[in-house]
Amino acid sequence: MSYGTYGHQVDRWRVMVENLEPLLESVPHASDDREELARLADEVRRLTEEIQIAKANLLDVTTRRRRAAQAARKKRLVIAARLQGHFGFEHPALLQFGIEPRAPRKRRKKKETGEEAGRKE
16 A cells, blocks of 8 residues: 655644544544644654755765865875875885886887898808
8 A cells, every 4th residue: 555755644634633623522532632633743744854854964964075085186196296205216115105106117128120130241
């Protein structure tokens, strides 16, 4: 059985509470239940509003966290560049800062062509 959204349910409950009021003299034993339903409907409405506020706060906090993380990544890159400038790109001391040193480049020797080989002789 589908009850719909909480807003829809609260509306249905409020309709019942309001429409039951004129009948309380003929159905007095429903008075306590009517009051309880009205109280519960108000509580559901209030809790729904709290959830909306919490969602807005969550969105704000996650946005601030994303911005702080982005600024931290940029600052880490600046510091890494300064350390690489100080130690050099291949120095093993960079490891203690979490920076992988570059592997030294190995230069390939040029292959001698026929003309170059003849000149050396």
